[in-house]
Amino acid sequence: MTSEYSAHHLQVLEGLEAVRKRPGMYIGSTDSRGLMHCLWEIIDNSVDEALGGFGSRIDIVLHADGSVEVRDRARGIPVDIEPRTGLSGVEVVFTKLHAGGKFGGGSYAASGGLHGVGASVVNALSERLDVEVDRGGKTWAMSFHRGEPGNFAGDAPDSTFSPFENRSELRVAGRAAKGVTGTRIRYWADRQIFTKDAAFNVEELEQRARQTAFLVPGLEIVIRDERSDEASETSYRFDGGISEFADFLAPDAGITDTWRLTGSSTFTETVPVLQASGAMVATEVERECVVDVAVRWGTGYETTTRSFVNIIATPKGGTHQQGFEAALMKVLRAQVDQNARRLKLGNDKLEKDDILAGLTAVLTVRVPEPQFEGQTKEVLGTPAVRQIVANVVTKELNARFASPKRDDKSQTSLLMEKVVAEMKARISARAHKETQRRKNALESSSLPAKLVDCRSNDVDDSELFIVEGDSALGTAKLARNSEYQALLPIRGKILNVQKASISDMLGNAECASIIQVIGSGSGRSFDLSTARYGKVILMSDADVDGAHIRTLLLTLFFRYMRPLIEAGRVFAAVPPLHRVIIQHPGTKPNETVYTYSEQELQSLLARLTKSGKRWQEPVQRYKGLGEMDAEQLATTTMDRAGRTLRRVRVSDAENAATVFELLMGNDVAPRKEFIVDSSSNFSRERIDA
The missing domain is CATH 3.30.230.10 (Ribosomal Protein S5; domain 2)
Known part of the structure; x- marks a missing residue:
């Protein structure tokens, strides 16, 4: 730094120098996001042509060498000489900032490109760019190295490059069929500009291509990814707009x-408006x-x-x-x-x-x-x-x-x-949020009478068990740790919220009780920070009805209390299916082993038979949580030292909602088709009946 500051300290960036010096101004960033922005600048030029009624297909190819190519069958970039610059239309488009056909000259009624910098910016930030234009029965071609026109000695981006010395040349590379027009652009992004980990995101590309195909009915966009051994191709076309x-x-x-x-x-x-004289x-x-x-x-x-x-x-x-x-x-x-x-x-x-x-x-x-x-x-x-x-x-x-x-x-x-x-x-949830907070022992509680609450005020340590049926509730009361475990019984199967309205859901006693006990509201007004319990555990019988109830509950949480699932605070308890009492000879006490599936039971019995051990017949099979005594329920399902919990993730809830909509939703036709096509694929061993 020096205190001297005069005109010779000023820099004037000419042409595309400004783009290479400050790329973020034009493409936002130099990571993968900026790389994708460059690609869409090129694709949008072809889309603008399709929007004007020229061309109905755009091909995008991600080549194995890191380059990307965009092809269309539109009018083709002009190849004649632009009178003010004396350069061909192709060179003007790719080397001059704020140059193009979208400044109100009548070429485009409406377009995505506005500033005339898209193609020239991509060219400036490319190690190599090749363009071919089919127009007038000929194929015209031109190549650029970091924005400068010239010729490459080979096909690779690092081939020897020779810039034009006297004047640029738009060469004729071949003949085009009569009436055929279009543009093909292939470029290699400059790794001097973009970060090392910048890469084309195929999923983002497909998402944007699908979106564009929706917006331009009849336009087909084909994406081909050749970067792996097995090339993949995806096509999008929608006529419904x-x-x-x-x-x-x-x-x-x-x-x-x-x-x-x-x-x-x-x-x-x-x-x-630019006049013929050059004045604005x-x-x-x-x-x-x-x-x-x-x-x-x-x-x-x-x-x-x-x-x-x-x-x-x-x-x-x-x-x-x-x-x-x-x-x-x-x-x-x-x-x-x-x-x-x-x-x-x-x-x-x-x-x-x-x-x-x-x-x-x-x-x-x-x-x-x-x-x-x-x-x-x-x-x-x-x-x-x-x-x-x-x-x-x-x-x-x-x-x-x-x-x-x-x-x-x-x-x-x-x-x-x-x-x-x-x-x-919204009004009800706001009023509820204002009045509903965890009550201490000296305060009255407006919570449902059937809630068996815990004593702890520590939200992170507390657990709410949603229990299926009053019989299981009685056993769970004796099995729980009343310091931090609360119980809420539900009767039978709650409302199918998949096809019920919000008012029906709020009017359902079981759904309303669950929402009230958790204390965070529902839907848009749900506030995770006010939840009264650190974990919500769904504890239902290990049978088909229990699984159905668990699915109904998950649907309620997924649709109206999703942040709980996204935060990983919803769990499913895993109660055992069988209790096997292994008999030991002499005074050695018998051993109790729990199994959680028919396959696990048969494997255990086979091991016992092989080792010559005996077990008490008949093996007890639990038809529900209510059949367990308090000690068994605590040991297997509620005691933190020995229980197993399955964390419910968003993907699980989405799958449950999808299947539930299929099997229990309003639309009958998909359900009938599913039953007809898939009934033969079910395994009887998976059905607990």
Whole structure:
């Protein structure tokens, strides 16, 4: 550092130097995320062509040498000379920042590319980039090394490179079939720029490709991964558009069909327009904004929203999402107020979370030259779009509520009942959270009378056993450690919350008791920090009915108290199936061994027979927890020193919910198909009957 500071200390970065010096400004980061951003800059150029009606297939190939190739059959990058620079269109696109066909020249009505830096940034950050263009019956080709055009002596990125000295040359590499146009780009990311562990994520690539195929109906995107010995290929094409996308995203059964809300409007904005003289003149231009929204409400409480501008995802929202949510609030509040008496609304008001609960929405707008915040385009900033989206959604939703069709009337009625039930659940949960805390011995408790609580106030050390039946409860009372183990009995099988509404669930005594005892609320209002117990242990009989009850309970936890499962605080007790008393000769006391499956029992008996030992007949088989005495239940299932617990993980709960929806849900056809196709695959040994 020196105190001297004059003009010769200033640096002027020319052309692509700025990109290589500060790559994060253009692609966000230089790790795997930035590497994927570069790939999507290239793919989005092909997608913009498909959006304009040019080309219906894009191929993406991850080569074994670390390069990636993108091919399309669109119009092809222009190969003629751009008059201002004297360079070919290909060289302008790949070497000049802020150069392209998306600045309002009429080539694209709406596109994802805006700033003209995508391809040139990728070129600047590539060790080698090769481009081939089929156009005018010829195949034109050009190569670049870290953004500089020239020729390579071989096919590898580290081949000898010779830059052009006098003028660049777009060479003719072959002939193209008549009428065939398209572009092929293959590049090797520069390891001087990207971190060593930066790599292409196939799962992320497939997810984004699937998303794009939903947004551009009829476009096929093929991904081929050649980086392993066994190459894999995945193809995506969807003709149903965003309605199909919303159905794909929905995590629950629907209470409404997928509604399509479409419309358009124009607005004016003042933008600088490049004149023929080269001057920029502020000009008022008229824009058209096309709105297309797919919405559905389901039985759950999770919100899944995806928003897009010209097929570019805007994960942080923007003016289009603000307009959408404002319209939902306005319409549903008005409709619920009109039906306040029937819905028993009272004086409470709907909030945004009540309306968004169970919503799956895909929101797309198409706008020429939208205003984004930064090159990463995560937030839409065009102000006029907010009101246009709000007007379209308001008009279409009001028309749906006013529709005389029987299906529309039924679904809108169910929707109003759902949002009001969500509001009441939110208010109830808030009131419950404010009043429900662990009580000490001197305070009265408003907890269910059938709860047998523990004495400890240490949440981390305490355990709640949800016990099947009153008979098991009696034994468990004697077997538990009353210092830290609490018991809550449930009668039989609780409500199937997979197909029940929230109000039905809250109205069910068993479900309400479980939620009240745990003390953290349910659904969106669930607060893990206020849970009254460190572990929740499901203790049911080791038979089919016990497994069914455990599945019902898991479905309740998965749908309405999922953070407990995600935190690893839900367990299943593992009670034994058999008790074997091994008889010893003389005065040596008999030995008791417990087994947990028929296979384990037979293996034990075989070992005893082989060693000449005898056992007491008949071997006791427990039909339920109530058949054990307190000592046996404590030793095998409740005492921390000898018990076995199975931690329930989210994947287990998801599988249980999937199977439960199949076997017990509202949709009959998949269940019938499953029974017909799979009944022969069941093993009788797996059925406890």
